[in-house]
Every structure is written in C-alpha cells, then in structure tokens.
Amino acid sequence: METLLPKFDSIFSIDCVIFGFDDGELKILLIERNQEPFKDWWALPGYIVEQDESIDHAAERILYELTGLRDIYMDQFYTFGDVNRHPQGRVITVAYYAMIRLNGNKELKPVSNYASKAVWTSVNDLPKLAFDHEKIFSRGFEKIRNKISYQPIAFELLPEKFTLTQLQQLYEVILNKKLDKRNFRKKMLNYGILKELDEKQKGVSYRAAKLYKFDKRKYSKLFHKELTFGK
Amino acid sequence: METLLPKFDSIFSIDCVIFGFDDGELKILLIERNQEPFKDWWALPGYIVEQDESIDHAAERILYELTGLRDIYMDQFYTFGDVNRHPQGRVITVAYYAMIRLNGNKELKPVSNYASKAVWTSVNDLPKLAFDHEKIFSRGFEKIRNKISYQPIAFELLPEKFTLTQLQQLYEVILNKKLDKRNFRKKMLNYGILKELDEKQKGVSYRAAKLYKFDKRKYSKLFHKELTFGK
DNA sequence: AATATAGTGTGTATATTCTACACTAAGTAA
DNA sequence: TTACTTAGTGTAGAATATACACACTATATT
Numbered sequence: 001m002e003t004l005l006p007k008f009d010s011i012f013s014i015d016c017v018i019f020g021f022d023d024g025e026l027k028i029l030l031i032e033r034n035q036e037p038f039k040d041w042w043a044l045p046g047y048i049v050e051q052d053e054s055i056d057h058a059a060e061r062i063l064y065e066l067t068g069l070r071d072i073y074m075d076q077f078y079t080f081g082d083v084n085r086h087p088q089g090r091v092i093t094v095a096y097y098a099m100i101r102l103n104g105n106k107e108l109k110p111v112s113n114y115a116s117k118a119v120w121t122s123v124n125d126l127p128k129l130a131f132d133h134e135k136i137f138s139r140g141f142e143k144i145r146n147k148i149s150y151q152p153i154a155f156e157l158l159p160e161k162f163t164l165t166q167l168q169q170l171y172e173v174i175l176n177k178k179l180d181k182r183n184f185r186k187k188m189l190n191y192g193i194l195k196e197l198d199e200k201q202k203g204v205s206y207r208a209a210k211l212y213k214f215d216k217r218k219y220s221k222l223f224h225k226e227l228t229f230g231k
Numbered sequence: 232m233e234t235l236l237p238k239f240d241s242i243f244s245i246d247c248v249i250f251g252f253d254d255g256e257l258k259i260l261l262i263e264r265n266q267e268p269f270k271d272w273w274a275l276p277g278y279i280v281e282q283d284e285s286i287d288h289a290a291e292r293i294l295y296e297l298t299g300l301r302d303i304y305m306d307q308f309y310t311f312g313d314v315n316r317h318p319q320g321r322v323i324t325v326a327y328y329a330m331i332r333l334n335g336n337k338e339l340k341p342v343s344n345y346a347s348k349a350v351w352t353s354v355n356d357l358p359k360l361a362f363d364h365e366k367i368f369s370r371g372f373e374k375i376r377n378k379i380s381y382q383p384i385a386f387e388l389l390p391e392k393f394t395l396t397q398l399q400q401l402y403e404v405i406l407n408k409k410l411d412k413r414n415f416r417k418k419m420l421n422y423g424i425l426k427e428l429d430e431k432q433k434g435v436s437y438r439a440a441k442l443y444k445f446d447k448r449k450y451s452k453l454f455h456k457e458l459t460f461g462k
Numbered sequence: 463a464a465t466a467t468a469g470t471g472t473g474t475a476t477a478t479t480c481t482a483c484a485c486t487a488a489g490t491a492a
Numbered sequence: 493t494t495a496c497t498t499a500g501t502g503t504a505g506a507a508t509a510t511a512c513a514c515a516c517t518a519t520a521t522t
Contacts, residue, residue, distance in 0.1 A: 012312075090282060180511075435497095438489040438490080
C-alpha cells in the first residue's frame with residue numbers, strides 16, 4: 001500500500017456496462033468511438049477519472065453525460081489492470097454495471113465528445129468491441145446473472161408498474177433459461193415484496209394482465225433474510 | 232474510457248486481506264507501519280503497483296515479499312477510490328483477499344521495508360487500522376462469507392489432510408454460526424468432493440478422527456453444478 | 463353476433479432438501 | 493479398569509422445489 005508517494009504516470013478510467021430491458025430483450029448501451037485508438041469501433045461507455053473525484057462519482061458523471069439520467073442503480077464489479085490492455089499506455093479501468101429503466105423509451109441525451117453515437121444493442125447480438133471490452137462485458141453480465149438470484153435488481157430494469165409476465169421474461173433472459181409460469185408466480189408472490197395494483201395493462205389486444213409494483217418497504221423489512229429468486 | 236491519455240498524478244496500490252485458519256480461529260495478517268503516515272499503526276499489507284506490472288502480478292508480488300509464498304489462492308474483490316482516503320494524495324487501491332494454509336506453522340519470511348513486523352491477528356480481535364483499512368477488511372470478510380457458500384474456498388485454508396470437524400469449525404467461524412454436526416457431514420460427504428484417506432489424526436489424546444482430502448478432480452467434474460455449502 | 467386469437471391466471475401431487483435431535487464407539491490417560 | 497473426550501451415525505417431519513394442463517378473458521375479425 002501507500003507509503004511516501006512516488007508519482008507514476010498511470011491512468012484510471014471507468015467503464016460502464018449499462019443494461020436496459022426492452023422488447024423482451026436485454027440490451028446494453030454501446031458507443032461508437034470517434035477517436036484513435038479503435039476509431040469507429042464499438043465500445044463500452046467510459047472515461048477517465050478526474051484527479052479530484054471519487055471513482056463512484058466518476059461513474060455517475062459518465063452515466064449522466066451519456067444519458068442525462070441521475071440516481072441510477074450502479075455497482076462496481078471488477079478492476080482490469082493488465083499492462084497491455086490499452087495500446088497507448090498504462091490504463092487501469094474500474095468497471096461498473098448500471099441498470100436503466102427504458103420504459104419503451106430509448107431516447108438518450110446524446111453524447112459526449114469522444115463518441116459519435118450511442119446505441120442500445122441486444123446482448124445476444126454484440127459486435128466486436130474495442131480494447132478488452134468483451135471481457136469486461138462478460139464479467140459484468142455474469143455478475144448480474146448471479147446477483148439477480150438473491151437481490152431484487154430486476155426491478156431496476158422494469159417500469160414502475162409491470163406485469164408478472166414481464167418480470168418473468170426478464171428473469172428468463174438474464175438467467176438464459178425458461179422458467180415455469182406457475183412456479184415463478186407462486187414463489188415471487190410468496191416473498192410478499194410485490195404490491196398488486198388495481199390497474200391493468202393497457203393497449204394490448206388480448207386479456208390485460210394485472211400490474212404490480214415492487215414494494216421497497218416490505219423488501220427492506222425482509223432484507224436480512226436473503227431472498228433467492230429465479231432458481 | 233481511454234482516449235488520448237492526459238497524464239494524471241494518481242497512484243495505484245494493492246491491499247491484501249490475507250486469511251489464515253489456526254487454532255480454531257480465523258486470522259488475518261497485519262503489518263505494523265514504520266513510516267508516515269500512520270507510523271506505528273496496524274494496517275493491511277499492501278504496496279504500490281509498478282508501472283509495468285499487472286495488478287494481479289502486483290498482488291502476488293506483495294504476498295511473496297511478505298510471506299515467501301507463491302501460488303496462493305487470491306481474488307480481487309473491490310476497488311476503493313475515495314478522494315481523501317490517503318492523507319498525502321490521490322491513491323486508489325485495489326483490494327484482494329488471499330488464503331494461506333497455516334498448518335500450525337505461523338512462521339513468515341519477514342518483512343518488507345515499510346513494515347517493522349507482521350502478525351497474525353484473530354478477526355474477532357482486530358486493533359484500529361490505518362487509512363480505510365477497516366472498511367476494506369469488512370468488505371473482504373463479507374466476500375469470503377458469501378463465497379464459502381458456493382465455492383470450495385475453505386480447503387485453501389486447511390492443511391492438505393484434514394478432519395471433518397476441522398472443516399466444520401472453519402465454516403462456523405466464517406459464517407459465524409453453529410452448524411449441526413450430522414447435517415454438515417451428510418451434506419459435505421454427499422457432494423462427493425472429499426476423498427476419505429486411510430489415515431487418522433495423530434497426537435491427540437482422544438479418539439483420532441479420519442483424515443480427508445479435497446478431491447479437485449471430482450470437484451471440477453461437478454463444476455458447472457453450483458455447490459452450496461454451509462446453509 | 464359469432465368466432466378466432468393470444469396471453470392471463472390458477473392447483474395438486476411428487477420428489478428433494480432441510481432441520482432437529484441424542485446416543486454409542488473408539489481411543490487415550492490415569 | 494475406569495474416566496474422559498471427541499468421533500461417528502439415522503430418522504422422522506417440515507419446508508421447498510418441480511412437473512404439469514386447461515379454462516378464462518379481452519380484443520380483433522368476420
């Protein structure tokens with residue numbers, strides 16, 4: 001650790017795997033780089049950490065610049081520090097994942113100065129990515145796949161009001177397996193962390209499903225009990 | 232992420248929470264600092280990452296310098312990047328935990344140049360630590376507490392040959408709760424990842440227990456199946 | 463008005479896993 | 493030989509997980 005502080009020319013950056021759920025698909029936000037190295041390649045959004053900001057702050061800033069959103073669910077998941085991961089010098093990057101409620105609305109306030117555009121891309125259909133970003137993505141995806149089984153992160157991706165079918169679809173795409181409808185509902189409702197609303201789905205051409213909300217209050221009460229979803 | 236690389240004066244360090252199990256107690260290795268800041272305080276072992284080494288390599292190097300051991304089980308668990316965590320400047324630190332087989336033998340090849348001594352200390356009896364090292368320790372401990380329930384990391388702390396009682400004790404100190412002997416043994420043996428040896432414990436003044444080995448080969452075969460220990 | 467369509471919503475039986483619980487066996491020390 | 497200490501073992505009941513299929517409802521179409 002820290003001693004009398006010789007100064008090195010190392011750079012920190014943050015990279016973000018930003019998840020969204022839309023159209024029954026799990027997506028991440030990719031940017032197209034407009035600078036060398038890897039000009040015109042797709043990459044994870046990220047940027048350099050300023051001298052006087054914490055890494056969490058840097059992650060929030062990057063997300064805000066890219067999406068115009070604040071108070072997003074974010075979590076640091078791994079730090080990548082191979083010597084040659086960046087062709088122009090030593091860059092250590094701290095990776096975060098974030099969860100965004102798309103609500104069918106994929107508009108973003110575009111876009112910082114090093115990217116020409118940002119696009120939501122299905123995780124099943126990713127292009128080649130710059131740097132070691134494929135590795136970073138895989139690890140982030142793995143992380144949420146684990147986490148969804150014991151933490152209520154799915155609700156961060158859904159609109160405030162959602163149907164049980166939507167919730168189940170989301171579990172299915174993240175866990176990459178079919179779940180049984182009856183068992184899923186039984187288990188989910190048993191936890192008692194969903195509030196059933198008096199409202200129904202609108203604009204569908206078939207029987208409308210009931211809407212539910214995630215009940216944070218009840219969840220917090222159960223919090224010490226670990227919940228296991230999605231098995 | 233990475234663009235044309237302005238250079239900042241930031242420092243990377245590595246800090247290690249090094250676990251050992253001895254005497255029925257879970258311990259970590261602390262060093263006493265012989266330099267400012269926090270001279271004479273206890274701290275987690277750590278050091279600065281060199282320009283031309285990966286962070287994993289730095290972690291291994293630090294461990295080797297401190298203990299003379301290589302090929303230790305290590306895992307990165309979190310990166311601490313608050314602006315003011317180091318009184319003398321911006322230092323971002325990547326934290327690792329490591330698991331060492333003490334085998335009753337607590338000798339270490341002492342000790343690098345910034346520490347006057349290194350001591351194994353029970354996790355239940357830690358002194359105040361320098362910097363934010365208490366936070367780092369807590370997070371690392373939490374991490375192995377979770378991990379032990381689905382990965383066979385406990386065996387990294389035990390001697391090659393161990394008794395089921397030793398294994399259970401280790402689970403108990405990490406999970407911080409009593410486990411039922413019969414249920415523990417049933418479950419553990421059921422996994423089929425322990426090899427029963429023809430040997431028994433020696434030097435005890437009561438009935439000697441059978442010795443077991445962790446069977447890595449069998450474990451790897453089951454690997455995709457997630458194991459859950461210790462519930 | 464009748465019908466087709468598409469997704470909603472529900473129960474039960476079986477298998478598996480978890481939990482609680484207490485005594486005898488074996489080896490050592492005196 | 494006896495006293496002591498830990499090793500080693502089974503079963504019954506509760507809880508949880510899994511497998512599985514059909515009737516209902518709202519809308520769109522004719």
